[in-house]
Amino acid sequence: MAKPQKNFLPNAYPDPAHLRLEGLACSRGARQLFEGISQTLAPGEALALYGANGSGKTSLLRQIAGFLPVEVGTISFGDTRPPRVHFIGHADGLKNPLRVGETLAFDAALWGAPKNAIDLLPLLGLDNRGWQTVGDLSAGQRRRLALAKLCLAPRPVWLLDEPMTALDAAGQHLIDTLAGAHLAAGGILVASSHVPLGFATQTLTLGAAS
Amino acid sequence: MSVFWAICRQHAVLAWRGGHTTLAVAFLFIGVTLMPFGLGPELALLQALAPGLLxxxxxxxxxxxxxxxxxxxxxxxxxxxxxxxPLPLEFVVLAKLLGHYIALVLPLLLAVPLAGLLLNLAPAHLPMLLLAMLAGSPALVLLGGIGASLAVSVRRGGLLTVLLSLPFYVPVMIFGAGASRQALAGEVDETRLAILLLISLASLLAAPVAIAAALRNAVR
Incomplete structure (x- = not known):
């Protein structure tokens, strides 16, 4: 069980962001996924996205991340320009040939984080896994490792696509802990999920209207 | 800047561990070893063809x-x-291309002198040949990256990558092999070397921008 660590996230983000979605719509091919999405998040607020498979949760997250072009409606982040965003999707971006410790060290360097990345192993519940190859990790352990960048490079906007998938109770507790610290520091968070998210202050169910 | 080197290093480490370096160098040697069997054992002929073959x-x-x-x-x-x-995508791309160059092209260039021996190249011919390859090879990676980025969202896009890159490679091939042939005559072909460098420098400016645009399109 991970001992709670202090200071894995800043006490307050120096650049808190707002998130305002106005009249947002998205279609993939000829299919309209959602339309008329309007939502405002202030620092410290979290939005939970619910909805059936294929209702557009991932597409909405990818629009906010800037991967998908916004054709109808607007997304704005208040003053934070360019928005500093973390996106964790189904594809975790981990490299199978690397060891866990190497992955953390590279993550720290790639995200410009000065921290001693190896210290994160206990927090992530991966103690003594530093020498293991990423390809040998279980799905849940990979998820935990992918979360490392949230702590390594503090960013005020987190976009998590079904973060609870494949995680055990302790892993889900880890997400809750990270999300709690993030929100307490004035971050904002948008997460899609099929299970209720305790830390959410707002909810949005996609595909309910149509 | 440290982010740039981290991306570069990670790409090089992954290319090495994934066995891509070994595969490319082995490919070079297999190709060169087979040449005398196909062309006959005439040493003068092999030497005349060696720069182009390499x-x-x-x-x-x-x-x-x-x-x-x-x-x-x-x-x-x-x-x-x-x-x-925390680095513009163009520089992320450039860092990866540099990592690719270090992990693949440099080992290949190191293997060229040995491969040249198999084709009866004299050591005196090597400096000019390597100089031409050093001047032209950055363009090969940069221009190949354009092909790779355009085909990235295509499943099993390897063939498409090769087909897209091939037309870009023709000028490099023409000037590179041309300059290398001059090496056999013991001459330094400054004009062709300058053109190779020009192609490499122009690709250095254009390719990261083009590749970044193609990748942005691919993540949609």
């Missing part, structure tokens, strides 16, 4: 690795993360 096998060996340039990142989600890194 350029062809160098490019073929490099082509085997091109589809790994961005394909793995696209499949495992790293491409999404590259968009969000």
């Amino acid at each position: 350029w062809v096998v160098l490019i073929m060996a490099l082509l085997t690795s091109l589809d790994r340039l961005f394909q793995a990142d696209y499949e495992d989600g790293s491409l999404d993360q590259m968009m969000l890194m």
Whole structure:
């Protein structure tokens, strides 16, 4: 069980962001996924996205991340320009040939984080896994490792696509802990999920209207 | 800047551990070893053809690795993360290309002198040949990257990558092999070397921008 660590996230983000979605719509091919999405998040607020498979949760997250072009409606982040965003999707971006410790060290360097990345192993519940190859990790352990960048490079906007998938109770507790610290520091968070998210202050169910 | 080197180093480490370096170098040697069997054992003929043959096998060996340039990142989600890194995507791309150059092209260039021996090249011919390859090879990686980025969202896009890169390679091939042939006559072909450098420098400016645009399109 991970001992709670202090200071894995800043006490307050120096650049808190707002998130305002106005009249947002998205279609993939000829299919309209959602339309008329309007939502405002202030620092410290979290939005939970619910909805059936294929209702557009991932597409909405990818629009906010800037991967998908916004054709109808607007997304704005208040003053934070360019928005500093973390996106964790189904594809975790981990490299199978690397060891866990190497992955953390590279993550720290790639995200410009000065921290001693190896210290994160206990927090992530991966103690003594530093020498293991990423390809040998279980799905849940990979998820935990992918979360490392949230702590390594503090960013005020987190976009998590079904973060609870494949995680055990302790892993889900880890997400809750990270999300709690993030929100307490004035971050904002948008997460899609099929299970209720305790830390959410707002909810949005996609595909309910149509 | 440390972010740039981290991306570069990670790409090089992954290319090495994934066995791409070994594969490319082995490919070069297999190609060169087979040549005398196909062309006959006439030493004068082999030497006359050697510069062109070495350029062809160098490019073929490099082509085997091109589809790994961005394909793995696209499949495992790293491409999404590259968009969000604290460095403009153009520089992220440049860092990866540099990593690719270090992990693949430099070992290939180191293997060229040995491969040249198999084709009866004299050591005196090597400096000019290597100089031409050094001047032209950055363009091979940079231009190949354009092909790789355009084909990245295509499943099994390796063939498409090769087909897209090939037209870009023809000028490099013409001037590179031309300059290398002059080496046999013991001359330094400054004009062709300058043109090779020009192609490499122009690709250095244009390719990262083009590749970044293609990758942004691929993550949609």
